[in-house]
Amino acid sequence: MTKLSVNINKIATIRNARGGNEPNVVTAAIKCQEFGAQGITVHPRPDERHITYQDIADLRPIVSTEFNIEGNPIESFMKLVLDNKPEQVTLVPDSVDAITSNAGWDTIKHQDFLKEVIQEFKQNGIRTSIFLDPNPKLVEAAASSGADRIELYTEEFAVEYAKGNKKAIDIYKETALLAKEHGLGLNAGHDLSLDNIEFLIREIPQIDEVSIGHALISEALYLGLENTIQLYLRKIELAQQ
Numbered sequence: 195m196t197k198l199s200v201n202i203n204k205i206a207t208i209r210n211a212r213g214g215n216e217p218n219v220v221t222a223a224i225k226c227q228e229f230g231a232q233g234i235t236v237h238p239r240p241d242e243r244h245i246t247y248q249d250i251a252d253l254r255p256i257v258s259t260e261f262n263i264e265g266n267p268i269e270s271f272m273k274l275v276l277d278n279k280p281e282q283v284t285l286v287p288d289s290v291d292a293i294t295s296n297a298g299w300d301t302i303k304h305q306d307f308l309k310e311v312i313q314e315f316k317q318n319g320i321r322t323s324i325f326l327d328p329n330p331k332l333v334e335a336a337a338s339s340g341a342d343r344i345e346l347y348t349e350e351f352a353v354e355y356a357k358g359n360k361k362a363i364d365i366y367k368e369t370a371l372l373a374k375e376h377g378l379g380l381n382a383g384h385d386l387s388l389d390n391i392e393f394l395i396r397e398i399p400q401i402d403e404v405s406i407g408h409a410l411i412s413e414a415l416y417l418g419l420e421n422t423i424q425l426y427l428r429k430i431e432l433a434q435q
């Protein structure tokens with residue numbers, strides 16, 4: 195069954211708006227896990243505009259499910275991950291000033307760099323995942339870099355699905371199947387929501403894990419956090435029945 199990892203970046207965004215400690219990201223992560231989340235994801239940005247490096251140290255001891263830290267493996271990020279030893283690190287090639295993640299890796303061009311970084315994480319017992327555009331041409335190099343998984347960058351799927359274009363899933367399916375053939379695990383994330391999650395999982399039941407933040411926290415404003423997490427779990431279950 196596909197696991198649901200809740201990305202709590204947006205909890206930190208609200209907290210930082212007032213400079214205090216409410217809402218508290220540690221409490222939010224504990225609650226998400228109590229409500230059924232099977233993982234907690236954070237994507238610290240170099241400017242610490244939402245999740246801070248201190249948040250990660252505070253979260254580490256209370257994440258009892260699976261801790262997934264996402265980011266560009268610059269030196270400070272490497273140290274952060276190695277110091278906190280999450281269960282999974284997701285490598286994302288985002289620039290310092292990116293509003294949000296907007297592309298996956300060119301695994302062919304950056305193969306040597308990825309190999310080196312991945313080896314270091316693996317030596318420390320941390321599962322590695324590479325954020326990837328839906329493009330079968332990039333899969334072989336992702337596998338050769340030594341990564342355990344890829345994370346399919348789902349923004350384009352989400353945008354097209356909202357317009358009614360269900361064919362947008364085809365290239366994701368092709369990429370996913372090839373990844374499985376190469377022995378890679380499969381994650382997916384970005385702009386997933388209660389509207390599109392069931393279709394995605396029904397079409398690609400091989401997905402091991404989805405990480406969802408922006409939509410889930412927004413939906414929780416109307417529906418409540420516990421109810422929203424339960425709704426996601428139900429949709430994932432329905433899609434795989």
Ligand SMILES: CC(=O)[C@@H](O)[C@H](O)COP(=O)(O)O
Pocket residue numbers: 201203204236237239264286293294295325383384385407
């Ligand atoms: C890697 C990815 O897909 C992003 O969605 C990210 O995890 C979210 O980051 P922000 O919360 O900074 O937009």
Ligand SMILES: NCC(=O)COP(=O)(O)O
Pocket residue numbers: 201235237264345382383384385386405406407408409410
């Ligand atoms: N890896 C994707 C993620 O953690 C959450 O992305 P989003 O749901 O905030 O777009």
